[in-house]
Amino acid sequence: xxxxxxxxxxxxxxxxxxxxxxxxxxxxxxxxxxxxxxxxxxxxxxxxxxxxxxxxxxxxxxxxxxxxxxxxxxxxxxxxxxxxxxxxxxxxxxxxxxxxxxxxxxxxxxx
Amino acid sequence: xxxxxxxxxxxxxxxxxxxxxxxxxxxxxxxxxxxxxxxxxxxxxxxxxxxxxxxxxxxxxxxxxxxxxxxxxxxxxxxxxxxxxxxxxxxxxxxxxxxxxxxxxxxxxxxxxxx
Numbered sequence: 001x002x003x004x005x006x007x008x009x010x011x012x013x014x015x016x017x018x019x020x021x022x023x024x025x026x027x028x029x030x031x032x033x034x035x036x037x038x039x040x041x042x043x044x045x046x047x048x049x050x051x052x053x054x055x056x057x058x059x060x061x062x063x064x065x066x067x068x069x070x071x072x073x074x075x076x077x078x079x080x081x082x083x084x085x086x087x088x089x090x091x092x093x094x095x096x097x098x099x100x101x102x103x104x105x106x107x108x109x110x111x
Numbered sequence: 112x113x114x115x116x117x118x119x120x121x122x123x124x125x126x127x128x129x130x131x132x133x134x135x136x137x138x139x140x141x142x143x144x145x146x147x148x149x150x151x152x153x154x155x156x157x158x159x160x161x162x163x164x165x166x167x168x169x170x171x172x173x174x175x176x177x178x179x180x181x182x183x184x185x186x187x188x189x190x191x192x193x194x195x196x197x198x199x200x201x202x203x204x205x206x207x208x209x210x211x212x213x214x215x216x217x218x219x220x221x222x223x224x225x226x
Contacts, residue, residue: 008151032213039174042219043115043201044154090215096165097216101154 006089006102015075015111023089023102026070030091030100033065035074038086038104047087048074051100079109114138115218117202121225124192131188132221134202142166143185144203144215145177154201160185189223197225 006023012068013019017058031052036044048063050056063074074092076083089102101110115136123132140218144167145157158177159167165177174190185202202218 032214036217038152041220041222043219046214046216048213086153088154098156098159104152104154106152 001026002087004091004100004102005057007105008103008107010108012108012110013079015079015081015109017079017109019107019109020083021074021076021087021089021105021107023072023091024070025072025091025100027091027093027100028067028070029093031094032092033063034073034090034099035061035063036088036090036101038088040085044088046080070091081109081111083107115202115204115216116126116187116219117200117221119212119221120219121218121222123226125226126148126194128192129188129190130223131186132200132202133225134185134187134218136202136204136216136218138204139202139218140216141182142205143158143179143182146188146201146203146217148199148201148220150198158185158187178192192223194225194226197223199223 004025007035033050035048037047051064053067060077063075086104086106088104092099118133142161144159148154157171160179163179176188179185199220201220203215205215
């Protein structure tokens with residue numbers, strides 16, 4: 001079993017839809033949870049960062065962490081064609097030196 | 112100002128050659144990384160340096176050798192290139208790992224094609 005599981009998609013939605021992206025993990029020591037967005041032929045860029053459990057909101061983006069279920073989510077409201085990209089979840093443990101990335105979910109938002 | 116930069120952006124070379132990729136960060140971070148991203152977009156850690164000291168060395172062939180002349184630079188040298196080395200290589204940096212800060216900032220990537 002991989003430490004971090006993420007459905008690679010692709011996920012195709014119409015403009016304006018609410019998008020839900022998810023990852024599950026097996027290592028209960030993970031405390032830092034990140035979402036990166038990667039456009040084609042570009043490097044990953046940090047989108048959201050959460051420490052431990054709870055929700056975090058930034059504009060149209062909401063990150064949720066449920067440590068009891070070992071499940072994290074990223075919600076995108078009012079999705080736009082410019083949101084079309086690959087979204088990678090990532091997580092690491094306090095004092096740990098390694099960040100584990102999910103496989104990335106490819107999202108297409110159709111105008 | 113570019114935070115994490117890599118050169119070259121594209122690298123096309125023949126099997127058996129030796130090549131280097133350079134990375135520089137101007138964020139004042141203590142930790143730098145090399146990742147390999149394959150055609151399926153899977154991002155895999157190769158090496159990590161903290162204050163010029165190697166702290167992560169994943170199962171990577173000995174043909175790959177990282178070098179950190181100072182904490183702002185981390186270079187990757189690859190000997191005897193093979194077809195399977197074709198991928199995009201990303202450099203990244205983060206603040207001191209010992210403080211718990213885990214967020215990484217990535218460079219634009221180097222697309223390596225081995226013919």
